[in-house]
Amino acid sequence: PLNTDPNSHWKNYFRENEILQQIDKDVRRLYPDISFFQQKIARKFDSSDCDILSGRMNNSAHSIDVIKDCFGMTEIRKNKVYDQNQSFDHMAADSSDGEFHWQIRDIFNKHADSDRSSGIVSRMDRLVQILNKEDSELCQQINLIQGIKPHYYAFRWITLLLSQEFPLPDVLRLWDYMFSDENRFDFLLKLCCSMILILRDQLMSGDFASNMKLLQNFPDSIEITFIVARAKTIQAS
Incomplete structure (x- = not known):
């Protein structure tokens, strides 16, 4: 010793x-x-x-x-x-x-945290790009007007593959869809974007505090198949 x-x-x-x-x-x-x-x-x-x-x-x-x-x-x-x-x-x-x-x-390489070409930072930037393409008004409301940066909520979504946002049986169902996709981790970003878009009405009318709480505690009452269907629509666009 x-x-x-x-x-x-x-x-x-x-x-x-x-x-x-x-x-x-x-x-x-x-x-x-x-x-x-x-x-x-x-x-x-x-x-x-x-x-x-x-x-x-x-x-x-x-x-x-x-x-x-x-x-x-x-x-x-x-x-x-x-x-x-x-x-x-x-x-x-x-x-x-x-x-x-x-x-x-x-995603977990700490040496790539400050590199926008790889690692978790690039994934969060990519998520913002997808959201801006799908709904520029909502993207501007969240990121620019209210200043809710993606690392406040999307860091956990992406690094834990949404495993903390839903009950475990729903997580396993969600993973079935994600891992069966050829571009599985790009589809993960589509799922994240789908979750934000589903909350559009609340996010557009809410203030900083309420929106932060909503994004950090995603409602588990929303059906997984609805989230996946919206993500596939984004993927096809």
Whole structure:
């Protein structure tokens, strides 16, 4: 434990345990009202399952320094585990899960936060462009007149793939639509724009405080299929 070599066995041991502890914290606070995310493992895993999980952890180790401190990454990954928990057959599809990981990596790359050509900033800029194209009056009302910048609400929408805006069953339905789209993360921005457009009447008549509250606490009474249908209309235009 006293070895000062940064590549020593003990350094790696403590670093890996720190990562596991952070993952455990993030998982438990994701959906505190759902027992799945609070309970201990209730069944044993086959050695083959553990080997697959171990391989995934090792493959991700090279990028953990980029994503471990970025808000939201663990929540998204664990939602996927929740969805696939009953069957480990999906775990054999390492390539598809790996593709998902690398496609969203730019969103959580803290080194790209100030770069408008990549990362989360570019995604939020793109969302404003889409909204302005669909409804320039509403876009001007929100962004210019009231000064509600997209990072006040869209940062969470995009980085967490809308997982905190709706009940988990609705989130999984929403993800079915999004991940089945060839341009899945561009479609995510269409979904975000759809959500804003659906709230148009309230946003046009509301003040800064009420609109901020509305955007940061999207009404879960709005049907998912309605949001998706509006997003597909935007995509087709």
